[in-house]
Amino acid sequence: MASCFHPSAMATSHREEDSIILFSASNSPDEFSSASSSFSSSPLPTPNRYSLTVTNLSYTINHTPILNSVSLAAESSKILAVVGPSGTGKSTLLKIISGRVNHKALDPSSAVLMNNRKITDYNQLRRLCGFVPQDDDLLPLLTVKETLMYSAKFSLRDSTAKEREERVESLLSDLGLVLVQDSFVGEGDEEDRGVSGGERKRVSIAVEMIRDPPILLLDEPTSGLDSRNSLQVVELLATMAKSKQRTVLFSIHQPSYRILDYISDYLILSRGSVIHLGSLEHLEDSIAKLGFQIPEQLNPIEFAMEIVESLRTFKPNSVAVVESSSMWPENNENDGIISKKEAFRVLDVTEISYLCSRFCKIIYRTKQLFLARTMQAVVAGLGLGSVYTRLKRDEEGVAERLGLFAFSLSFLLSSTVEALPIYLRERRVLMKESSRGSYRISSYMIANTIAFVPFLFVVSLLFSIPVYWIVGLNPSIQAFSFFVLCVWLIILMASSLVLFLSAVSPDFISGNSLICTVLGAFFLFSGYFIPKEKIPKPWMFMYYVSLYRYPLESMVVNEYWSMREECFSSGNMGCLMTGEDVLKERGLDKDTRWINVGIMLAFFVFYRILCWGILLRKASKSTH
């Protein structure tokens, strides 16, 4: 077996007065976990305990130094708390360690080491470190248990359903979530309250714990919690660190006295530099050496925050790595941390099926979307039917049919905007899950398509049946079927467009105005308001890319093609206008219905591919 670490040496990193030193020595077999390996894809056993060392970490954003030569050492089974005034770089540090910041942006002398092995690929860090951000990125319409089950499905691919269930059950019990396992996660607002803030925080921790990462980083896990909940969360982290020999780091503002009992070491940051690294006793010594006395009503950390500037004069503990021994051979691709094969897999049916079932649950439970879309379709169908009841076969009827088609189109296209908030809400979860390799963006896009296509077909049927038969459009079954297909394709195109625009929009307001502007422009250049010949040349391209043009043409052709010989206006001289004349008047002398169907399908696919590309790019830059 390759040289590794001695467990006792690891667990009790030898600490001297002025430095924290990590020893490396030869390993013994009991250092490796087997069945409970954190990394489901790992073909080799992975170490059970991980020490984390950071040396000389410097980070600059836009020429502004955020972190200056930060060094720290965190040991397994213990908690290291990162404290410091607001804006001092705590979150940035945790993000860098957990691989949420591209390491190319770091100063070249910076190093993050796991068991004394320098990690150069930040994807490795993402896999080794669980990261719980300050804001909970959870789907509010899933229950606590479902949230964990989906997380288990994505992370524990090689486990059986029973093993995953057992893992979730044990986490629910460890994290005190059994009683609320069937409650919706919710968003914490009045309307959609869901579980409490403390419970939601524990769900976020459980989501990270599912894959049992050896190192867990939490960005202010107690923020927004009352003292009881804060204590519960920290207690739980301490218990978990001890019982599972995990290394835990979290940032915290003003920990209470009782919380201090659970923390082993403190890293105090001030303006991006370390001013203390070590135990509370050591901090008290430093404070005393500076000639200060800690007031009774304050704990040492609170007082340290008050004298941060004075503490800056003190030289903090240094971190040294005594012997650098590689845990893994440098080029070992089977280290279970990066799997190139995995990265290049394009299609994963299992992943798609999990995402599909999650989407279906969310669509069904999003009452606003589910009810609004179905009710809207029925009411609009009946309403339009009552306005255009039994249209006559005369000139007025021809104009009214065109008006009905144009209105239906604008209604159907604009009604899809309702999905925008759902896509935006999911975005953070998607970025987090995809950027840490839970699933591919392509799987998300395919699952979204599979889940929405049948739902939108039902919506198109609910709209088409009343409007078509009450208005008395072309009575042939083929014409009706094509009308339904056309309505379905309109909604599908619009849903793809909304998905794409939601990917480029930062928030609801800009997304909404972007969609309205684009749809307005498409409507204007659909050929309904301005005939093709009158559209100014520079704007002609809009006529070809307009989502309204193709379905409008298809609906008109569908209505009159099988009635080309029938008369729609007669006078003393006989028939003045046949169905063929109506089509010719709009320049539709060929049956372009199926070509238009192809174009509409192409738009549907095109916008989804664009959306996929944008999300892929965003996920690669994501710091979630």
Ligand SMILES: Nc1ncnc2c1ncn2[C@@H]1O[C@H](COP(=O)(O)OP(=O)(O)OP(=O)(O)O)[C@@H](O)[C@H]1O
């Ligand atoms: N992407 C960024 N672009 C520009 N500045 C940034 C960026 N990220 C962080 N900063 C800056 O880096 C500094 C440290 O930010 P960071 O969020 O790490 O602080 P913090 O100690 O976690 O603060 P808080 O306790 O308030 O959460 C801040 O001044 C912040 O404005």
